Amino acid sequence: MYKLEARSVNLYYGEKHALKNISMAIEANTVTAFIGPSGCGKSTFLRCFNRMNDLIDNVKITGDILIDGRNVYKSKIDVDEHRKKIGMVFQKPNPFPKNIYENVAYGLRIKGVNNKAVLDEAVERSLKQAALWEEVKDDLKKSALSLSGGQQQRLCIARAMAVEPSVILMDEPASALDPISTSKIEDLIYELKSKYTIVIVTHNMQQAARISDKTAFFYLGELIEYNQTATMFTNPSKEQTQNYITGRFG
Amino acid sequence: MNSSQINKIKNLGFKSFAIVCTFLGLVVLAVLLYVVFSQGLSRIDWDFITSLPSRRASSAGIYTALFGMVWILVLTVIIAFPIGMAAGIYLQEYGKKNWFTNFIEVNIANLAGVPSIIYGILGLELFGRVLGLGNSILTGALTLSLLILPIIIVSTREAIKAVPKSLREASYGLGATKWQTISNVVLPSAFGGIMTGLILAISRAIGETAPLIVIGALVYVPFVPEGPMDEFTVLTIQIFNWVTRPQAGFVTNAAAAIIILLMFTFMMNGIAVLIRSRYNKKTKF
Known part of the structure; x- marks a missing residue:
């Protein structure tokens, strides 16, 4: 059974047909990169997995999205519970205007966990996993907004991991960061692979080549090619893919 | 003269005009403050604040009016703040965009423009007569609540909208639910903006006279109100009453009361500015 599976997914923003009949399967404990020019639908597709598109008015989705074989667009599924199982990291670091500790503990607190020992343990574990613990362990009560951009993004990753999801979705997590912070995030993604299934949207093709096992190329709402990353970057089977990764458009 | 020189003159002309306009308002305020302070400042002492009203100007004070105002304001906040905030949250977070919410929105904007005396007439009929609350503090507070509700609703919405x-x-x-998101993230972030709106609304309520006169706030109240059903007067009405008296002493009293009222309003605005700047420092997105 695949960890994530999309079957003939179509998505419409009002009249606009944004995703066209996309089918794809993602195995557990892999890193999958979504690449493609702006507006190709890769972020929109990513957001189908945790139903974040529900927050936008006027969106219609057909087809099936399965996680561990369960259809997440079945009406009786509890969306909030579903989202707890899937972590998400956004393009721009978006820590809450709270202190570092409360940012990481947020996901547990909304689950109703208030036991200090449990929270302490989860905060420390998540910050360690996100390679941020050493930098912040002495001032966990400091405002998260006082951290640098790269630290904020690692904090957001820690926050997503604190609730122990099995999947982490990342929407261009390093696009707003400097090269050093970016490489830290990339190292992190590589390490997290053993515990999580990671899907990452990126504009940076070198990044996709460095960190992902499989790569999917989207263009104008269609999935053009989906294959092992090594194959995609050395020997793509479609001409459009070839053109995009060699920088001829996009 | 070439066109560049003409443009420079035009530029200078407009700049001077803008400066004059800016100072016009300030000058008016300065003149007002000067007149009021020069007349009333010497009249303000502890006796003036703690004396009951009197027929003799020299022994009359604002004690009952001050207490009446505080009663009215506290009750107004208790009534209007939760309702206004909840309505603002509903319209911004829950209300779907359709003809019904549009209709509500347009009408809230309209309500903000209704002259306050109309609210007074509404309050007199609805709260004073139909609900039988008479010319009590509660009637006054309910009426002022209606008056400032649109302000609170609009400022709550603006503050919520500003949360990224x-x-x-x-x-x-x-995996947070809508309510968890609103209560844990949206409201704390919007808090400064909501409080600023509330305080500005209170400042508005402090200055209102007309609706309170209509609902029957008394001019002469020789006792301090002890409950929401008591009759009352407020500072603005006290001032209004004093300036209509022929004796010079009462005019001085009015000036002194105006100084107290202005201090209240300035203090409120000051608090609003303080909250806004503190909150801006805490939550820079």
Whole structure:
């Protein structure tokens, strides 16, 4: 059974047909990169997995999205519970205007966990996993907004991991960061692979080549090619893919 | 003269005009303050604040009016703040965009423009007569609540709207429900803006006279109100009453009372500015 599976997914923003009949399967404990020019639908597709598109008015989705074989667009599924199982990291670091500790503990607190020992343990574990613990362990009560951009993004990753999801979705997590912070995030993604299934949207093709096992190329709402990353970057089977990764458009 | 020189003159002309306009308002305020202070400042002492009203100008004070105002304001906040905030949250967060919410929105904007005396007439009939609350503090507070509700609703909405979408997404992404997102993320972030709106609304309520006169606030109240059903007067009405008296002493009293009222309003605005700047420092997105 695949960890994530999309079957003939179509998505419409009002009249606009944004995703066209996309089918794809993602195995557990892999890193999958979504690449493609702006507006190709890769972020929109990513957001189908945790139903974040529900927050936008006027969106219609057909087809099936399965996680561990369960259809997440079945009406009786509890969306909030579903989202707890899937972590998400956004393009721009978006820590809450709270202190570092409360940012990481947020996901547990909304689950109703208030036991200090449990929270302490989860905060420390998540910050360690996100390679941020050493930098912040002495001032966990400091405002998260006082951290640098790269630290904020690692904090957001820690926050997503604190609730122990099995999947982490990342929407261009390093696009707003400097090269050093970016490489830290990339190292992190590589390490997290053993515990999580990671899907990452990126504009940076070198990044996709460095960190992902499989790569999917989207263009104008269609999935053009989906294959092992090594194959995609050395020997793509479609001409459009070839053109995009060699920088001829996009 | 070439066109560049003409443009420079035009530029200078407009700049001077803008400066004059800016100072016009300030000058008016300065003149007002000067007149009021020069007349009333010497009249203000502890006796003036703690004396009951009197027929003799020299022994009359604002004690009952001050207490009446505080009663009215506290009750107004208790009534209007929760309702206004909840309505603002509903319209901004829950209300779907359709003809019904549009209709509500347009009408809230309209309500903000209704002259306050109309609210007074509404309050007199609805609260004073139909609900039988008479010319009590409660009637006054309910009437002023109606008056400032649109202000609170609009400022709550603006404050909520200013909370970045990315923060909501972060919360929803972690599996928070709508209410958890609103109460844990949106409201704390919007708090400064909401409080600023509330305080400005209170400042508005402090200055209102007309609706309170209509609902029957008394001019002469020789006792301090002890409950929400008591009759009352407020500072603005006391001032109004004093300036209509022929004796010079009462005019001085009015000036002194105006100084107290102005101090209240300035203090309120000061607090609003303080909250806004503190909150801006705490939550820079």
